[in-house]
Amino acid sequence: MLKINNLHVYYGGIHALKGVSVSVNPGEIVTIIGSNGAGKSTLLNTISGFIKPKEGEIIYKGEKLIQNPYRVVKKGICQVPEGRLVFVNLTVRDNLMLGAYLRKDKKGILEDLEKVYSIFPRLKEREKQIGGTLSGGEQQMLAMGRGLMSNPEIILLDEPSLGLAPMIVQRIFDIILDIKEMGKTILLVEQNAYKALSIADRAYVLEQGKIVLQGEAKEIASNSKIQEAYLGKKSI
Template sequence: MQFGAKPLFENVNVKFGEGYRYGLIGANGAGKSTLLNTISGFLKPKQGELAFKGKPLPKRPDRIVQAGICHVPEGRLVFANLSVEDNLKMGAFLRNDREGVSSDLERVYGLFPRLKERLKQSAGTLSGGEQQMLAMGRALMTDGELILMDEPSLGLAPILVQTVFDIIEEFRKLGKTILLVEQNAYKALEVADRAYVLEQGRIVKAGPAAEVKADPSVRAAYLGTESAVGG
């Protein structure tokens, strides 16, 4: 997959099993967020192609959402001037199943009671943790099968970080498949079923998350000592 003069990604082949959680770890600049932004159509490669469920992925972001992929971007990117309720409904913009949308709204309110308390509040006035909840709730409203999550715990207080990862577990229970990019590699490998290590645009290691986490080279490069990461 090529963006400039040189290929950025080489033979990146990530396979997803329905309902599983996948952790994507790597150093800053390895291409993790770029890969997610490419999958969701925000970046356009000059060469290479992406396939999902055996079919070439559409080029436009809205068509990619319709194909079953949604993106919770780094920095949340909520619609600041819209209410919480309208932000959630924007997630369902491409859907025409009213009963399904209503059911999913109730599901989001159940997962995020704090959002239900703030339905009419402007999203831009929410705390960082509440905005992250809103971004995750908005993703659920797309009814996507694969949810791309980019740094969901970035900038959050520790108690809210745990809440985010608890919700990721709830997503799995709903049958959602998750590809997680997370600055806290230790936590990402704890929550994931399977993990990939990305270095300079190449997947250099893949396997069950527990095995990747135990690998000495991964521990040295990304995890440090257990005491350093609190585990």
């Protein structure tokens, strides 16, 4: 469904991504794990069209993806950014409706709004509340709901658990599985490697701009080097 081939990305003189290749199949949760500065968010921002690669290509459903954020969303790819980035002066409902700004199907938009409220009942309760007054966990739910309102086929999730309490983190990961059950495909960037690997089908390990390991998520999680580096377990 999504294939990234030999991607090279630079920030000025910094070589941020060095020949990265990743594939995502329909209905999968694929996670990218790695430390801060490994290039995880850069990869998602490049797919979304915010960053232009120097080399490589991104293929979506057999066609080369044009690196333009507007066109990327219109094709069915949406990104839920790191740090939530909700519209702090708008209500919860207005934030959600902005997620559907490219859509013309009014009936479908209202149906999806109800679906979002069914997944995130807290948002329904706070429908008229200003986005900036929500808790961190509620803002993360709002950002994810806003992404779903674009009716995407693939959702790019960038650090959804960042800065959240453990109880809320568990809820967010349960919701990611609920979104998968809706038939959505998910590319997940997450620093909480343990939680990401526990729900993912496949995983890639990104270090200093390079993919150093890939495979089934369970296999990656049982790798002694990965356990020591990312899961807080010492290899024997």
